[in-house]
Amino acid sequence: MKLTWSILATAFAAVSVVNAHFSITFPEVRGPFNEDNEPQFCDGYMEPANRTRFPLTNGFITWESSHSPSTIGVLLSTSASPTSYGDFHTPSGGDQLVVDYFKATGTSGCVRIMPTAAGISGIQNGSNITLQMVYDGGDGKLYQCMDVTLDDQYNIPSDVSANCTKPQGQPPSSSSSNNSGYPTGTGSSGGAVISTAVNGLLGLGLAGVLAVILA
Numbered sequence: 001m002k003l004t005w006s007i008l009a010t011a012f013a014a015v016s017v018v019n020a021h022f023s024i025t026f027p028e029v030r031g032p033f034n035e036d037n038e039p040q041f042c043d044g045y046m047e048p049a050n051r052t053r054f055p056l057t058n059g060f061i062t063w064e065s066s067h068s069p070s071t072i073g074v075l076l077s078t079s080a081s082p083t084s085y086g087d088f089h090t091p092s093g094g095d096q097l098v099v100d101y102f103k104a105t106g107t108s109g110c111v112r113i114m115p116t117a118a119g120i121s122g123i124q125n126g127s128n129i130t131l132q133m134v135y136d137g138g139d140g141k142l143y144q145c146m147d148v149t150l151d152d153q154y155n156i157p158s159d160v161s162a163n164c165t166k167p168q169g170q171p172p173s174s175s176s177s178n179n180s181g182y183p184t185g186t187g188s189s190g191g192a193v194i195s196t197a198v199n200g201l202l203g204l205g206l207a208g209v210l211a212v213i214l215a
């Protein structure tokens with residue numbers, strides 16, 4: 001019985017970790033991290049805010065999460081004031097990606113951002129753009145927005161660069177641009193991995209219980 005309770009405690013701890021979603025540590029986001037709003041456009045922040053300078057050619061986003069693995073992509077809007085998903089779409093209606101969707105592992109990392117390499121028109125020194133990172137660690141798509149001004153004289157501070165020794169992610173290839181590009185079947189993979197991992201760890205057939213709790 002005692003063992004059962006410790007298993008349940010472990011299960012609930014896993015759930016609370018899952019609920020932490022993901023957060024961006026660089027550059028500045030629109031507002032303070034709001035876990036409950038993260039499934040919404042720009043974490044629920046509808047207006048541009050906290051605009052900062054950002055490199056024109058070789059930037060990155062650093063993030064932390066309690067999920068692994070995850071699917072990450074980064075959208076870009078050239079609108080001066082993007083307030084809806086439509087502002088992050090191509091003229092043909094697909095996601096306007098600056099980083100193609102990819103599988104990330106680990107609970108922290110950084111995503112390479114090369115605004116001029118994504119084939120998006122209207123990107124130049126001095127442009128005000130907004131980056132929207134899309135993150136799916138198994139509990140649905142989550143969103144954070146960063147309003148920046150591209151500045152070819154700006155270098156990311158070295159103490160921030162120290163957190164990004166292995167950037168991941170690439171601009172979309174020509175075959176994947178102008179569409180949603182979002183891998184199918186990833187909606188519940190994180191939860192399945194967690195329940196499988198905990199089950200494997202404890203060896204006590206709790207996958208069903210965890211699947212219910214995590215659902």
Ligand SMILES: [Cu+2]
Nearest residue numbers: 018019021139
């Ligand atoms: Cu989450």
